[in-house]
Amino acid sequence: ENIGTVVYENSTTASKAVAQEIADLIRVKQAQKQPCILGLATGSSPKSLYAELVRLHKEEGLSFKNVVSFNLDEYYPMEPDSVNSYVRFMKEHLFNHVDILPENHHVPDGTLSKAEIANYCDQYENKIEALGGLDLQILGIGGNGHIGFNESGSLQNSKTRLVALDHITRVAASGDFSGLENTPRTAITLGVKKIMEAKRVILLAWGERKSNIIKASTESEVTSSVPASFLQEHDNATFVLDKEAASKL
Numbered sequence: 190e191n192i193g194t195v196v197y198e199n200s201t202t203a204s205k206a207v208a209q210e211i212a213d214l215i216r217v218k219q220a221q222k223q224p225c226i227l228g229l230a231t232g233s234s235p236k237s238l239y240a241e242l243v244r245l246h247k248e249e250g251l252s253f254k255n256v257v258s259f260n261l262d263e264y265y266p267m268e269p270d271s272v273n274s275y276v277r278f279m280k281e282h283l284f285n286h287v288d289i290l291p292e293n294h295h296v297p298d299g300t301l302s303k304a305e306i307a308n309y310c311d312q313y314e315n316k317i318e319a320l321g322g323l324d325l326q327i328l329g330i331g332g333n334g335h336i337g338f339n340e341s342g343s344l345q346n347s348k349t350r351l352v353a354l355d356h357i358t359r360v361a362a363s364g365d366f367s368g369l370e371n372t373p374r375t376a377i378t379l380g381v382k383k384i385m386e387a388k389r390v391i392l393l394a395w396g397e398r399k400s401n402i403i404k405a406s407t408e409s410e411v412t413s414s415v416p417a418s419f420l421q422e423h424d425n426a427t428f429v430l431d432k433e434a435a436s437k438l
């Protein structure tokens with residue numbers, strides 16, 4: 190078991206610590222005149238992290254001009270200006286409030302035709318590859334152990350692709366979509382392979398509702414039925430938890 194777990198009093202203090210690590214990385218890359226390649230996540234868990242990064246930008250002059258970001262996933266189909274799109278989420282929580290260049294942030298495109306998706310996913314990975322890979326990947330975790338939208342059964346070498354969402358993932362999202370019948374059945378997700386290739390991985394989990402899956406991901410065997418457990422085989426992955434999410438460890 191390689192995963193480090195770090196437990197904070199609450200999600201606010203935890204998010205501040207993670208934001209500081211990201212700020213330090215961005216500044217190191219700036220000093221080296223290098224781009225900083227970040228893998229970003231959506232969901233409720235990273236909201237406090239993005240709020241702190243925005244604060245560091247506004248109050249402490251942290252610049253995102255050398256940041257190139259790649260989001261993990263997007264529902265499919267999904268229009269970018271729809272209330273539930275991850276493009277919109279990222280603009281509202283981060284991109285609109287910092288100086289990242291518009292051409293430098295990437296979120297998988299939910300508007301493609303089915304025929305275009307496979308090629309698009311290959312290109313998405315190629316762009317990451319051409320920049321030297323992800324310097325740091327932020328993750329949340331689904332109640333079933335999914336990372337991005339790599340649901341149970343996703344392989345450790347899975348590529349970026351169109352996936353079918355699990356029923357419980359759709360149920361969890363159905364509140365946002367005003368009912369299960371309106372909730373997308375598919376999504377585009379970065380594959381497990383690219384996540385595992387990130388030089389550093391930080392998974393965020395808050396609250397009692399995540400405590401069982403955190404225990405399973407970190408203490409049980411590595412299994413494709415809990416994709417977050419693959420991170421046990423990453424040599425620089427940390428689970429950043431609040432007390433409640435860590436309560437079963």
Ligand code: GLP
Nearest residue numbers: 231232233234329330331337338
């Ligand atoms: C969605 C996202 C995941 C996220 C998960 C957990 O399924 N695609 O990337 O980790 O939700 O969300 P939350 O952080 O709201 O618990």
